[in-house]
Amino acid sequence: MTEAQPLSVLLPKISAEVGAVKKDDYNQGQKFNFRGIDAVVNACHKAMHTNGVTVVPRLLSVEYVPVTIGRNATPATSVRVIAGYVFHGPAGDTVEALVPAEGNDSADKGTAKAMSVALRTALLQTFMLPTDDVDPDATYEEQVPIHVGLQRQIIAVAQQKGLQPADMAAEFKAHGGTGKLTECDDVFILKDTLEALEGAAGGNESGQ
Numbered sequence: 001m002t003e004a005q006p007l008s009v010l011l012p013k014i015s016a017e018v019g020a021v022k023k024d025d026y027n028q029g030q031k032f033n034f035r036g037i038d039a040v041v042n043a044c045h046k047a048m049h050t051n052g053v054t055v056v057p058r059l060l061s062v063e064y065v066p067v068t069i070g071r072n073a074t075p076a077t078s079v080r081v082i083a084g085y086v087f088h089g090p091a092g093d094t095v096e097a098l099v100p101a102e103g104n105d106s107a108d109k110g111t112a113k114a115m116s117v118a119l120r121t122a123l124l125q126t127f128m129l130p131t132d133d134v135d136p137d138a139t140y141e142e143q144v145p146i147h148v149g150l151q152r153q154i155i156a157v158a159q160q161k162g163l164q165p166a167d168m169a170a171e172f173k174a175h176g177g178t179g180k181l182t183e184c185d186d187v188f189i190l191k192d193t194l195e196a197l198e199g200a201a202g203g204n205e206s207g208q
Helices: 007-018 037-050 108-126 146-160 164-176 187-199
Strands: 025-027 032-034 056-068 074-088 095-106
Touching: 007 037, 007 095, 037 108, 056 095, 056 164, 074 108, 095 108, 146 164, 146 187, 164 187
Parallel strands: none
Antiparallel strands: 025 032, 056 074, 074 095
């Protein structure tokens, strides 16, 4: 008979078997994607069952706070809990995850909401389940002052239209620019110059 494995082995094993749980649910009110309780429980259930791991909730504290929610200030109750989720392994060992959670409701669903959030959080954090979303640090957008961006746009448009540097400089001066284009920080002058260049015929184009 194979010896039962401890939770220290089974928890990372289950994590690998479950894999990513994507943020496929959408909050219409606040406009963001999230991972709902059903998606998380459904993702974890088979791997936990196969590996003989169960989880039992334990309510440590609960607080009922009168609040108002939404633009209409609807009276509601904020249910704030601290729950312990005890993971039981086939070897008889246990691991407990302590989770704070909150659920707001104008009827009688606040407690259920709070406990659903707590369970979802316990599963996500215990098994370290990724979302497979692109990491915010995976992309980078250079930030430059607006006048620098306009300077670059002017130069790019001039090159695209085949204008000579002297033509670009003349247009810049015609709209109040002095000195070098790359040293100008007057946004209005730069915008006027850009708009004029965008509407100008290219140096290699012939008029009809």
